[in-house]
Amino acid sequence: MSDKIKNPKNKEDARDDALSRRSFMWKLWIVLGGVALAEYLLIALDFVRPHPSKKQGNEDDIFVAGPLDRFAPKTVTAFPAGRFYLARLEDGGFIALSRTCTHLGCTVPWNADEGRFVCPCHASAFTMTGDVLSPPAPRALDQYAVRIENGVVKVDVSKPIRRRSFESSQVTYI
Amino acid sequence: MSASDKEDQRGNIVDRFRRSVFRGPVRPRDDTDRKRIVLSHLVLHNRPVRLPEKNIRYTHTWGLGGSSMILFSLLAATGMLLIFVYEPSPDAAYASIVRLRDDVFFGKLVRNIHYWSANFLIVIMLLHMLRVYFTGAYHGARQFNWIIGLGLLLCVLASNFTGYLMPWDQLSYWAITIVTGMIGYVPLIGGRLQDVVRGGPEIGPSTLVDYYAAHTTLLPALIIVIMAFHFWRVRKADGVVIPRSPEDPPEEKPATVLTLPNLLFRELVAALVLIAFIMVIALIFDAPLGEPANPGMSPNPAKAPWYFLGFQELLLHFDPIFAVFVIPFAAAMGLILLPYIRYDKDTSGILMMSRVGRRMGREAAITAAVVTPVLIVADEYLLDFAGWLPGVPPFITNSLVPAALFAGVCFVFRARLIKRHAASNNELVQSAFVFFGAAFVILTLTGVFFRGPGMALVWPWHR
Numbered sequence: 001m002s003d004k005i006k007n008p009k010n011k012e013d014a015r016d017d018a019l020s021r022r023s024f025m026w027k028l029w030i031v032l033g034g035v036a037l038a039e040y041l042l043i044a045l046d047f048v049r050p051h052p053s054k055k056q057g058n059e060d061d062i063f064v065a066g067p068l069d070r071f072a073p074k075t076v077t078a079f080p081a082g083r084f085y086l087a088r089l090e091d092g093g094f095i096a097l098s099r100t101c102t103h104l105g106c107t108v109p110w111n112a113d114e115g116r117f118v119c120p121c122h123a124s125a126f127t128m129t130g131d132v133l134s135p136p137a138p139r140a141l142d143q144y145a146v147r148i149e150n151g152v153v154k155v156d157v158s159k160p161i162r163r164r165s166f167e168s169s170q171v172t173y174i
Numbered sequence: 175m176s177a178s179d180k181e182d183q184r185g186n187i188v189d190r191f192r193r194s195v196f197r198g199p200v201r202p203r204d205d206t207d208r209k210r211i212v213l214s215h216l217v218l219h220n221r222p223v224r225l226p227e228k229n230i231r232y233t234h235t236w237g238l239g240g241s242s243m244i245l246f247s248l249l250a251a252t253g254m255l256l257i258f259v260y261e262p263s264p265d266a267a268y269a270s271i272v273r274l275r276d277d278v279f280f281g282k283l284v285r286n287i288h289y290w291s292a293n294f295l296i297v298i299m300l301l302h303m304l305r306v307y308f309t310g311a312y313h314g315a316r317q318f319n320w321i322i323g324l325g326l327l328l329c330v331l332a333s334n335f336t337g338y339l340m341p342w343d344q345l346s347y348w349a350i351t352i353v354t355g356m357i358g359y360v361p362l363i364g365g366r367l368q369d370v371v372r373g374g375p376e377i378g379p380s381t382l383v384d385y386y387a388a389h390t391t392l393l394p395a396l397i398i399v400i401m402a403f404h405f406w407r408v409r410k411a412d413g414v415v416i417p418r419s420p421e422d423p424p425e426e427k428p429a430t431v432l433t434l435p436n437l438l439f440r441e442l443v444a445a446l447v448l449i450a451f452i453m454v455i456a457l458i459f460d461a462p463l464g465e466p467a468n469p470g471m472s473p474n475p476a477k478a479p480w481y482f483l484g485f486q487e488l489l490l491h492f493d494p495i496f497a498v499f500v501i502p503f504a505a506a507m508g509l510i511l512l513p514y515i516r517y518d519k520d521t522s523g524i525l526m527m528s529r530v531g532r533r534m535g536r537e538a539a540i541t542a543a544v545v546t547p548v549l550i551v552a553d554e555y556l557l558d559f560a561g562w563l564p565g566v567p568p569f570i571t572n573s574l575v576p577a578a579l580f581a582g583v584c585f586v587f588r589a590r591l592i593k594r595h596a597a598s599n600n601e602l603v604q605s606a607f608v609f610f611g612a613a614f615v616i617l618t619l620t621g622v623f624f625r626g627p628g629m630a631l632v633w634p635w636h637r
Contacts, residue, residue, distance in 0.1 A: 121472055136494075
């Protein structure tokens with residue numbers, strides 16, 4: 001018993017304890033350093049990510065295109081301010097198309113003579129409904145939601161709607 | 175008082191001030207002074223006191239690494255001036271550049287120097303990379319420095335790209351639209367990556383602010399830090415690789431000469447000649463400034479900056495995911511792993527590894543110079559994999575099918591090369607490097623000179 005009180009542990013055990021305590025403290029510092037670095041990176045990432053300005057609740061970007069009868073069937077009207085085209089199809093239905101080519105982002109002009117959109121960058125072509133006529137565009141032009149209220153055509157330009165190709169459900173009728 | 179204190183106390187106030195600033199000799203009187211200056215000078219002490227005599231020769235390195243640093247210094251010096259005039263907002267940017275050009279004292283010249291330094295920097299850096307590669311300076315202690323160098327290349331390309339947007343003219347706006355449009359094709363993360371690189375859902379004020387911040391702060395800081403690391407690693411590898419002919423073994427104790435004056439004067443001359451060259455170019459040729467950016471009208475053709483036109487050319491031949499992600503990723507992996515391949519021998523210092531290597535390199539370059547234009551023209555007018563294989567979805571016919579054919583041809587070539595030249599894997603890797611490098615140069619040249627309206631193939635004078 002007196003032995004245990006005089007030497008609670010022998011020298012080797014005491015050294016081992018000291019070493020593992022030291023290595024634990026080292027590892028703890030390194031881990032904490034890593035956490036600090038990770039915190040900085042996370043904050044940095046949020047600084048770099050896009051921060052679009054928040055819109056007020058119900059106030060979407062509603063672009064008033066004009067009264068119904070201003071748009072003849074089988075015509076396409078360009079709205080540079082709203083950055084879209086409004087196409088009125090043969091059956092009177094409306095579809096609003098984004099002017100951004102789905103290939104690499106160039107602005108596609110409407111060619112009234114040829115009756116189609118032709119992109120100046122790589123010659124992608126689209127029909128009046130935005131469907132792909134000729135590659136390299138991979139999908140149809142994005143569309144915007146069209147609302148007809150009191151005989152006035154309104155387009156919601158806040159949300160471009162992606163689609164693979166044209167479907168009749170995408171047309172808005174009176 | 176100690177003896178040196180007594181020394182310091184001598185003389186009048188001017189002497190004492192001068193001695194407090196310059197602690198050692200300023201004008202070297204003998205070789206001991208020359209050694210002391212190199213060791214004790216703030217800038218010069220990044221050089222060794224002595225260096226191998228064979229490394230003095232200009233045509234060993236063509237001073238390309240040092241030239242890159244000089245061009246970067248020019249960019250920093252002119253850039254710091256430009257910041258005081260340029261306004262990073264879509265409404266004011268173009269007008270501020272016009273003001274810089276017309277109203278600021280030598281504003282046009284400063285902008286021109288900045289523009290030409292930036293463009294020549296890419297060329298010089300790529301030439302430097304080729305020099306390092308062809309002198310085998312990526313073995314042993316230099317392996318990681320190759321990676322650091324690739325990091326520098328990436329930062330410089332990013333700097334060029336972010337700077338390209340600053341004028342906010344038609345050229346800038348649509349070039350950035352095209353390149354960020356390409357990024358959208360990266361699988362899985364493409365959409366989000368594109369939003370980050372554009373600073374938002376579309377190119378606008380936040381894009382310009384992001385690019386301005388990166389271009390003027392983050393990227394220069396990164397470049398300076400990585401450059402310091404790059405130089406440090408060169409020192410730690412005992413300097414530049416020592417040239418030797420294929421038969422000689424690497425020298426254990428090469429004959430050396432003093433850095434001051436032998437190396438430093440040569441470097442000074444090279445730097446002055448380069449700066450003079452840039453000045454002449456900047457005085458004659460103006461940096462472009464087109465029409466103010468008009469998001470409603472894309473120019474025809476709309477081209478990426480020239481250093482990315484090789485990728486845009488690839489996009490015209492392959493499926494987008496392949497051209498934008500798979501091929502560049504494979505190329506990047508190849509470059510990164512280059513120093514770590516298990517080579518049969520250490521060819522540091524030998525130009526193109528051996529006589530066999532030189533022969534094979536020549537053949538690879540010529541082959542690429544012939545095959546690439548032939549394939550480009552064939553794809554434009556003859557080949558139509560999507561049409562010939564109607565059942566197969568287009569993203570396979572335009573990517574895996576031609577890639578498989580190409581890989582097959584490469585495989586046949588490789589067998590032939592090994593038999594004909596008795597090449598080790600060093601020379602094979604080098605031939606592949608030369609081949610793909612030459613092919614990419616041809617793709618870039620095609621994109622710059624041979625693509626006209628609608629990105630159709632045209633003769634350069636019809637552009």
